[in-house]
Amino acid sequence: DQQVKQNSPSLSVQEGRISILNCDYTNSMFDYFLWYKKYPAEGPTFLISISSIKDKNEDGRFTVFLNKSAKHLSLHIVPSQPGDSAVYFCAASGSNFGNEKLTFGTGTRLTIIP
Amino acid sequence: DAMVIQNPRYQVTQFGKPVTLSCSQTLNHNVMYWYQQKSSQAPKLLFHYYDKDFNNEADTPDNFQSRRPNTSFCFLDIRSPGLGDAAMYLCATSRDTSYEQYFGPGTRLTVT
Numbered sequence: 401d402q403q404v405k406q407n408s409p410s411l412s413v414q415e416g417r418i419s420i421l422n423c424d425y426t427n428s429m430f431d432y433f434l435w436y437k438k439y440p441a442e443g444p445t446f447l448i449s450i451s452s453i454k455d456k457n458e459d460g461r462f463t464v465f466l467n468k469s470a471k472h473l474s475l476h477i478v479p480s481q482p483g484d485s486a487v488y489f490c491a492a493s494g495s496n497f498g499n500e501k502l503t504f505g506t507g508t509r510l511t512i513i514p
Numbered sequence: 515d516a517m518v519i520q521n522p523r524y525q526v527t528q529f530g531k532p533v534t535l536s537c538s539q540t541l542n543h544n545v546m547y548w549y550q551q552k553s554s555q556a557p558k559l560l561f562h563y564y565d566k567d568f569n570n571e572a573d574t575p576d577n578f579q580s581r582r583p584n585t586s587f588c589f590l591d592i593r594s595p596g597l598g599d600a601a602m603y604l605c606a607t608s609r610d611t612s613y614e615q616y617f618g619p620g621t622r623l624t625v626t
């Protein structure tokens with residue numbers, strides 16, 4: 401049972417435009433969400449996170465939005481740059497899961513077109 | 515500077531031949547994790563150490579074992595690899611109750 405879902409395996413966006421990556425979750429006990437970015441031949445690197453007490457967190461070009469009622473979060477990248485081309489993983493956890501174990505989605509491959 | 519190091523990056527082993535993957539960290543984090551990731555799938559947690567306490571996931575096969583001789587090193591032992599164990603194995607660390615995990619580059623395991 402996939403508790404964290406990223407339904408778009410891939411996304412292509414023109415350079416300079418906004419990239420929107422989506423993530424849905426099913427477990428209402430999740431209360432902390434993270435986005436990781438992964439380049440080929442490298443491990444995932446932490447990008448941005450959000451706690452369930454917030455509905456938005458912004459860090460430079462990256463903004464994560466959380467809609468708890470819809471169990472949905474999204475990552476916005478604006479403006480998109482060629483270096484943003486990577487696989488993006490959504491992950492979820494919570495204080496009820498012990499030692500902050502993360503449940504990952506399957507990832508979305510983002511390609512920025514110059 | 516590399517913070518979570520995994521060796522080797524690529525490992526080929528024969529069906530049924532034991533193999534060990536290693537992970538080391540320079541972050542002095544007390545929690546270390548091992549994930550298995552197959553193509554187009556989400557990373558799947560196998561087990562983790564909180565300090566010296568070993569925590570196995572319920573669905574991790576007995577074929578997979580782990581050792582953590584000290585804070586810096588953690589090993590993944592696959593006692594009798596099957597073809598289905600071919601995957602990328604990711605090591606990660608975190609500090610205490612921080613949700614943020616730091617990943618190594620992974621070891622890609624091929625089973626022939």
